[in-house]
Amino acid sequence: MSEPIESTLIPTDGSTGALAGANVGVALASRIGADVHVLSVVGPRNGPVESDDAVRSSLEEGAEEAVEAVANAARNYDEELDVTTAVRWGTPFQAIREYAVRREIDVIAMGTKGRTGLDRVLLGSVTENVLRTARTPVLAVPPDAGVSEPGEVALERLLLPTDGSDGAAIATEWGIALATRLESMVHAVYSVDTSRLSGDRAPEDLIRALERHGKAALEAVRERAEEADVGVSESIATGPPARVVLAYASDRDADLIVMGTHGQTGIGQWFLGSVTENVVRGADVPVFCVPVSAASP
Template sequence: MKRILVPTDFSDQAKYALDAAHRIALKTGAALVLIHVIEDATVTSVHYTGEVELPEMTDRLFMMRMIEKGKKKLEKLATSEAFSDIVVEQELRIGSPYHNIRDIVSEQEVDLVVMGTKGSSGVEEFLIGSNAEKVVRHAKCPVLTIHEELQNHSLETIVYATALDEDEIASFEVVKIFQAMYGAKINIVRINTPNNFQPDRVALKELEEFAEKLKVDNYELRIFNDNSEEEGIIYFAEQVKADLIAMATHGRTGLSHLLGGSIAEDVVNHTRRPVLTYSLKK
């Protein structure tokens, strides 16, 4: 792991994500890339040194003030004494937070995105979702979402929710990286739901065969019954007091996403635990 991207809007959630990314960087020797995006609906993604066409002088002056303010806050954060033990780079961009995060992941070959999120629910979730939700769905690298401050920065117990998809085998390597970093035990769980039910004896046998393919150590296989995959993952994680939930997402888009949604995005929105996700289609 060489480069970790941390989006920041200087909120508490962003600070929690930066603290988590700092700890990971110390363990892996990775550099942190801090990105702050000045939101502008008229453009999608542009570096602050690029030309941004603004129709009114008042808009131009307002944007220049926002850029200057953001630049100062970003520089103060990146040069803080707290991060003197790692390499920290800065990126200030204009436009859509999601599009800028997506672009920098590709441009700089980012290995991990660590970002804070407040989650969302109800009408807000249905209408607009969140930047974190979009990044989870589309990112070309693993994404770690942080909701709350991590008290001891220890990941002793990881819940890995599996759909027994063959594509997970290669992607599971990122979970093993986190396991090795923290010496964690992995609970590999299959969620039994009314619409996708299997007797425990059948489900456990499939889990055993799948775990052999994953080539993982220090793990436990579990079957958990609930009304939905999302609820099952969240409640099982509560039951075992998990420090991290890890799972894959198929990164649905368009109509298929509207109709089927994404279990990973739902979990990110509704749990308070850190969630590590990666898109199988990437």
């Protein structure tokens, strides 16, 4: 790793989903030697309330309890962790992004469900907006990741999808860097997606061309992993990319998926509707989402 990951931001609202993100975020920070920042954002839900001291005080008290719960869990897990807590007023995703920029945060770790609905995935709300706008990687953790405390977090097998794009290359750098610090194994996968080709059957020469491109993309990942002395396996699969990634993660018991938020669909495209969003929605393991704007680790 050329530059260490020095800081991790864990937003929380005290919900079960937020705690799932916190557990993985704390475990990652501890194992790579990063500082932890815990942030809770409060603001009016039903109109302006800043002038109501009683309501404001109640909201702030709840936010402080939420951050202290995560901070205490972090310190109990690893007493050497440097933990900073903060409460901010404002729009959650904007406050999270601004805090990350001002404090030069390297990674944001957060759950994909919070208090915006009983079972509503927060894509379309806080997490999606953070994913769309953050200039640093976002570790998106589903509530069914199966961890109730940081000590239960496994980070031994990293799945690294690639499509050979610049965005995938940046994600590869982060994936290899994480694997180096975590002493993890990397599994690289490339999807030959024939679903968008016209006709009932894709021409064989086109399929062969896609496979050649896939082999070149996987070779780039393998070479980078070998340079870093990281164990790596690789595979080419056929099918829609998101479906392939989710199936491969399940079949290989991946602990973490590392992928770029934009691939061959174009840097300018919104995150919404992308392969990465569909993976985040469907995954039962954390997804480490790397934007094209992220500096190399």
